[in-house]
Amino acid sequence: MLFHVRMNVNLPHNLPQAEAADILAREKAYSQELQNSGKWRHIWRLAGQYANYSIFDVSDNAELHAILSGLPLFKFMEIEVTPLLRHPSSIRDNDS
Amino acid sequence: MLFHVRMNVNLPHNLPQAEAADILAREKAYSQELQNSGKWRHIWRLAGQYANYSIFDVSDNAELHAILSGLPLFKFMEIEVTPLLRHPSSIRDNDS
Amino acid sequence: MLFHVRMNVNLPHNLPQAEAADILAREKAYSQELQNSGKWRHIWRLAGQYANYSIFDVSDNAELHAILSGLPLFKFMEIEVTPLLRHPSSIRDNDS
Amino acid sequence: MLFHVRMNVNLPHNLPQAEAADILAREKAYSQELQNSGKWRHIWRLAGQYANYSIFDVSDNAELHAILSGLPLFKFMEIEVTPLLRHPSSIRDNDS
Amino acid sequence: MLFHVRMNVNLPHNLPQAEAADILAREKAYSQELQNSGKWRHIWRLAGQYANYSIFDVSDNAELHAILSGLPLFKFMEIEVTPLLRHPSSIRDNDS
Amino acid sequence: MLFHVRMNVNLPHNLPQAEAADILAREKAYSQELQNSGKWRHIWRLAGQYANYSIFDVSDNAELHAILSGLPLFKFMEIEVTPLLRHPSSIRDNDS
Amino acid sequence: MLFHVRMNVNLPHNLPQAEAADILAREKAYSQELQNSGKWRHIWRLAGQYANYSIFDVSDNAELHAILSGLPLFKFMEIEVTPLLRHPSSIRDNDS
Amino acid sequence: MLFHVRMNVNLPHNLPQAEAADILAREKAYSQELQNSGKWRHIWRLAGQYANYSIFDVSDNAELHAILSGLPLFKFMEIEVTPLLRHPSSIRDNDS
Amino acid sequence: MLFHVRMNVNLPHNLPQAEAADILAREKAYSQELQNSGKWRHIWRLAGQYANYSIFDVSDNAELHAILSGLPLFKFMEIEVTPLLRHPSSIRDNDS
Amino acid sequence: MLFHVRMNVNLPHNLPQAEAADILAREKAYSQELQNSGKWRHIWRLAGQYANYSIFDVSDNAELHAILSGLPLFKFMEIEVTPLLRHPSSIRDNDS
Numbered sequence: 001m002l003f004h005v006r007m008n009v010n011l012p013h014n015l016p017q018a019e020a021a022d023i024l025a026r027e028k029a030y031s032q033e034l035q036n037s038g039k040w041r042h043i044w045r046l047a048g049q050y051a052n053y054s055i056f057d058v059s060d061n062a063e064l065h066a067i068l069s070g071l072p073l074f075k076f077m078e079i080e081v082t083p084l085l086r087h088p089s090s091i092r093d094n095d096s
Numbered sequence: 097m098l099f100h101v102r103m104n105v106n107l108p109h110n111l112p113q114a115e116a117a118d119i120l121a122r123e124k125a126y127s128q129e130l131q132n133s134g135k136w137r138h139i140w141r142l143a144g145q146y147a148n149y150s151i152f153d154v155s156d157n158a159e160l161h162a163i164l165s166g167l168p169l170f171k172f173m174e175i176e177v178t179p180l181l182r183h184p185s186s187i188r189d190n191d192s
Numbered sequence: 193m194l195f196h197v198r199m200n201v202n203l204p205h206n207l208p209q210a211e212a213a214d215i216l217a218r219e220k221a222y223s224q225e226l227q228n229s230g231k232w233r234h235i236w237r238l239a240g241q242y243a244n245y246s247i248f249d250v251s252d253n254a255e256l257h258a259i260l261s262g263l264p265l266f267k268f269m270e271i272e273v274t275p276l277l278r279h280p281s282s283i284r285d286n287d288s
Numbered sequence: 289m290l291f292h293v294r295m296n297v298n299l300p301h302n303l304p305q306a307e308a309a310d311i312l313a314r315e316k317a318y319s320q321e322l323q324n325s326g327k328w329r330h331i332w333r334l335a336g337q338y339a340n341y342s343i344f345d346v347s348d349n350a351e352l353h354a355i356l357s358g359l360p361l362f363k364f365m366e367i368e369v370t371p372l373l374r375h376p377s378s379i380r381d382n383d384s
Numbered sequence: 385m386l387f388h389v390r391m392n393v394n395l396p397h398n399l400p401q402a403e404a405a406d407i408l409a410r411e412k413a414y415s416q417e418l419q420n421s422g423k424w425r426h427i428w429r430l431a432g433q434y435a436n437y438s439i440f441d442v443s444d445n446a447e448l449h450a451i452l453s454g455l456p457l458f459k460f461m462e463i464e465v466t467p468l469l470r471h472p473s474s475i476r477d478n479d480s
Numbered sequence: 481m482l483f484h485v486r487m488n489v490n491l492p493h494n495l496p497q498a499e500a501a502d503i504l505a506r507e508k509a510y511s512q513e514l515q516n517s518g519k520w521r522h523i524w525r526l527a528g529q530y531a532n533y534s535i536f537d538v539s540d541n542a543e544l545h546a547i548l549s550g551l552p553l554f555k556f557m558e559i560e561v562t563p564l565l566r567h568p569s570s571i572r573d574n575d576s
Numbered sequence: 577m578l579f580h581v582r583m584n585v586n587l588p589h590n591l592p593q594a595e596a597a598d599i600l601a602r603e604k605a606y607s608q609e610l611q612n613s614g615k616w617r618h619i620w621r622l623a624g625q626y627a628n629y630s631i632f633d634v635s636d637n638a639e640l641h642a643i644l645s646g647l648p649l650f651k652f653m654e655i656e657v658t659p660l661l662r663h664p665s666s667i668r669d670n671d672s
Numbered sequence: 673m674l675f676h677v678r679m680n681v682n683l684p685h686n687l688p689q690a691e692a693a694d695i696l697a698r699e700k701a702y703s704q705e706l707q708n709s710g711k712w713r714h715i716w717r718l719a720g721q722y723a724n725y726s727i728f729d730v731s732d733n734a735e736l737h738a739i740l741s742g743l744p745l746f747k748f749m750e751i752e753v754t755p756l757l758r759h760p761s762s763i764r765d766n767d768s
Numbered sequence: 769m770l771f772h773v774r775m776n777v778n779l780p781h782n783l784p785q786a787e788a789a790d791i792l793a794r795e796k797a798y799s800q801e802l803q804n805s806g807k808w809r810h811i812w813r814l815a816g817q818y819a820n821y822s823i824f825d826v827s828d829n830a831e832l833h834a835i836l837s838g839l840p841l842f843k844f845m846e847i848e849v850t851p852l853l854r855h856p857s858s859i860r861d862n863d864s
Numbered sequence: 865m866l867f868h869v870r871m872n873v874n875l876p877h878n879l880p881q882a883e884a885a886d887i888l889a890r891e892k893a894y895s896q897e898l899q900n901s902g903k904w905r906h907i908w909r910l911a912g913q914y915a916n917y918s919i920f921d922v923s924d925n926a927e928l929h930a931i932l933s934g935l936p937l938f939k940f941m942e943i944e945v946t947p948l949l950r951h952p953s954s955i956r957d958n959d960s
Contacts, residue, residue: 001252002140003275004149005336012301013876013939031185043186044098047179047925048869048932048945053100060193061275061335068336075301081336083143083195083253083275089127090139097924099947101816108781109204109267143253144197144260144273156865157815157947164816171781177816179867179925179947194332196341205396205459223377235378236290239371239445240389240452240465245292275335281319282331289444291467293528300493348385349467349527356528363493369528371387371445371467386524388533397588397651415569427570428482431563431637432581432644432657437484467527473511474523481636483659485720492685540577541659541719548720555685561720563579563637563659578716580725589780589843607761619762620674623755623829624773624836624849629676659719665703666715673828675851677912684877732769733851733911740912747877753912755771755829755851770908772917799953811954812866815947821868851911857895858907 001057002041002084003064007077008051026072034067055084097153098137098180099160103173104147122168130163151180193249194233194276195256199269200243218264226259247276289345290329290372291352295365296339314360322355343372385441386425386468387448391461392435410456418451439468481537482521482564483544487557488531506552514547535564577633578617578660579640583653584627602648610643631660673729674713674756675736679749680723698744706739727756769825770809770852771832775845776819794840802835823852865921866905866948867928871941872915890936898931919948 011020034040042055058064068079086092107116130136138151154160164175182188203212226232234247250256260271278284299308322328330343346352356367374380395404418424426439442448452463470476491500514520522535538544548559566572587596610616618631634640644655662668683692706712714727730736740751758764779788802808810823826832836847854860875884898904906919922928932943950956 003253003335004140004142011939028185032187035185035187043183044100044180045183045929046100046945047181047867047929048943050933052183053178053180060277061195062277064275065277065333065335069338075299079336081275081334082149083256083273084140084149085143085252085254085257087139087141087148089124089131091128091131099815099925107267141257142273143195143257144271146261156949157867158949160947161813161815161949165818171779175816177814177947179928179945181924181926181929196332196334203459220377224379227377227379235375236292236372237375237449238292238465239373239387239449240463242453244375245370245372274341276332276341277335279331279333279340281316281323283320283323291445291527348469349387350469352467353469353525353527357530363491367528369467369526371448371465373444373446373449388524388526395651412569416571419569419571427567428484428564429567429641430484430657431565431579431641432655434645436567437562437564466533468524468533469527471523471525471532473508473515475512475515483637483719540661541579542661544659545661545717545719549722555683559720561659561718563640563657565636565638565641580716580718587843604761608763611761611763619759620676620756621759621833622676622849623757623771623833624847626837628759629754629756658725660716660725661719663715663717663724665700665707667704667707675829675911732853733771734853736851737853737909737911741914747875751912753851753910755832755849757828757830757833772908772910796953800955803953803955811951812868812948813951814868815949820951821946821948850917852908852917853911855907855909855916857892857899859896859899 001059003056003058004082004084005054005056005068006051006080007054007071007073008049008079009073009077010050011076023072023076030070030072039063039067097155099152099154100178100180101150101152101164102147102176103150103167103169104145104175105169105173106146107172119168119172126166126168135159135163193251195248195250196274196276197246197248197260198243198272199246199263199265200241200271201265201269202242203268215264215268222262222264231255231259289347291344291346292370292372293342293344293356294339294368295342295359295361296337296367297361297365298338299364311360311364318358318360327351327355385443387440387442388466388468389438389440389452390435390464391438391455391457392433392463393457393461394434395460407456407460414454414456423447423451481539483536483538484562484564485534485536485548486531486560487534487551487553488529488559489553489557490530491556503552503556510550510552519543519547577635579632579634580658580660581630581632581644582627582656583630583647583649584625584655585649585653586626587652599648599652606646606648615639615643673731675728675730676754676756677726677728677740678723678752679726679743679745680721680751681745681749682722683748695744695748702742702744711735711739769827771824771826772850772852773822773824773836774819774848775822775839775841776817776847777841777845778818779844791840791844798838798840807831807835865923867920867922868946868948869918869920869932870915870944871918871935871937872913872943873937873941874914875940887936887940894934894936903927903931 031040031043035043039056039058040054041057044053046053056064056067058067064081068074071077127136127139131139135152135154136150137153140149142149152160152163154163160177164170167173223232223235227235231248231250232246233249236245237243238245248256248259250259256273260266263269319328319331323331327344327346328342329345332341334341344352344355346355352369356362359365415424415427419427423440423442424438425441428437429435430437440448440451442451448465452458455461511520511523515523519536519538520534521537524533525531526533536544536547538547544561548554551557607616607619611619615632615634616630617633620629621627622629632640632643634643640657644650647653703712703715707715711728711730712726713729716725718725728736728739730739736753740746743749799808799811803811807824807826808822809825812821813819814821824832824835826835832849836842839845895904895907899907903920903922904918905921908917910917920928920931922931928945932938935941
């Protein structure tokens, strides 16, 4: 089941650089592990923004929340979730 | 080059049914032709909305505009465009 | 899987009264059938508004969309969908 | 009498961890006591958000305010209240 | 129990004058009857606006909705409802 | 002359408790003195909000501003002012 | 007593030209009469907008409303009213 | 050439009192000098707000910016600029 | 003196095609004449929108308004005006 | 390929003056280097705002993002990006 997620990152200006670097490294590893598992299907950077659009493929709402609330950057993010489904004009069989 | 596009459709209530059916049929054909060409990479329905999120892969802004303004539903749509690029955490080589 | 849905109804002022009555009767029957099936778990009126908050229990996003887009009032509604899950402080076992 | 309440939690980033843990433990106990009493009828987590939708069943506006302003997290919350009533299409006898 | 209500009136420009006059006369009679009963405690015009702020004193949410949805102008109004209670700094004994 | 005022209070989280208590005590005394004088005609708490709706009866805009800017909580408040007048449907002789 | 008023004009596209011309002529005469009386102190066009900023000098809120609701264009306008007073840095003696 | 400017002041709560007093004294002197020169034509306080509406009469956009960015309070202000011109209904010869 | 202008076009769906074509032809001629004169310095289409960003170089606010209100599409447009000036980091001598 | 970019700068009040001066000097040098290269085609100050409108001419979305995220002020900016193309009424051959 697909979800569209927009994540905006707002790092506090006074966050110590070492702490920021540590969070960002963990964020990247976390994201790539989920991409490799197939649950985080797409991630795109928005030009000029510290933000991304992502597509998740999870079994239910609870799994989506577990993934998002586990993000190392979660407490610095503003997140918008939109449930998706196959579009009737899509040429694909499934909802991907 | 990728673009994220949100399209909201607002059909007037008093649009004659035959005219609506004709527009929608042309819209579907137009969309599927562009999907087959690889320029309209993804299209998803938003649950509960007469709206879609789409990803386009075009050569430049002008081609994107030519495609969108050519949509049979164009004059009934509200459209938001966001330029995308490869995210630094993406596991893919290209920007898809 | 639970979803929170807000529906605002905007009937055009010039809708013929017989047509409006017919739509509303079909809307009520449609809603009650889904309530009896267990898929439309709650429906509440907002005081002073031609609007409702509802809770749906469906198997996935596609089923939610099929139900909402099948509403006789669908084309006169503004709809907002929010995916829900069990709250960690809830005293209930499941997500209801 | 039913009320729909949305609560968004905004914990300051620099809140000491022990203080945060204490507030959250008291918040959970407070919520569960009210759920057991029947006054806090439902609480759901919004997927991807540090937020909940809740339904309260109280005798009047003053009781609702006493409950909400007594929340240990109250000063860190943004709260929206909507008075509800039985929907004319509801299959239930009371307003629940 | 008190409620604060804002009503904005949007009469369609092409409403026949006789129909408008009839609705407004019924609206005034309806309002004054409720003011005399004590349920519609205050009504004020906002300077420069076709709008009012009102205070209602009703037994519950359902009675408030019955009153508001019974307004002859209801279908031409945008309405906002806010539940009120006695303020801790108020010098009055009750919540009025 | 009547004015409708909405006041939202935003106390900083790190305001020392003694300072907060002092401000709140002065705020209450200030408000009650003005209520007793008849200039602050009504004050209601909004359910679930650290906010109030108030009605002031003052001789002109300047007096209203003098009262509001003299509030001990003024620098922590967001304030909205709406000039009121007697509604043509009101059953009262004056604008109260 | 001074008030700042913003008026936005939204003439329906299908308003017959003769009717529009008549309303506009009456609007201009009405405005100039009030300017001559000293009650409509200033009126400025906003560049690129069918809108004006105006300053009124009236005895109270009721007089302001009587003037504004008497505008021939009133039912085609969106109006915002802000009560003004002498600024403490002003070099003028009165509030003008 | 006239411009309408709205200035909202947001002084940080923890600004040392002596520093605030110094800025405000310089702001007042700066404003009065410009009022005396005829460039700052009007300044009004908004009732209940730490804000003003002002009218400037300057030779061009650059001069307006030089004046506004030179305000001692500039870095604590939110500013909105609207270019004005003579209204066709104005009884004055020039654009004042 | 430079101004940044955003124009959004909203043609009514039921505008007769011949009338629309006539307006658009006059709009294009009007725009090109002003571009040739140097007053309409730039005009760009926004991708996916029936809208443009334009830069005007005029002698004052009144000339800008005369140009904009003379647009054949004026009554179908939503327009936003922002006064510009030379940026201190610009490598150009004048404000272009 | 052209992009319209709005940049709003929000420097924290407590940023040490030397640090601010250093960032601003690097920002100016960075901007002028890009203007000289032809990639940053225009930059204008908005009157009364710590903000600019800019036009970039880059090969793709990724280059635009590289430039913007490399701005010394990037973490203090709010940025909006709009893809542009040649307007059909433009008298220029290319999209500039």
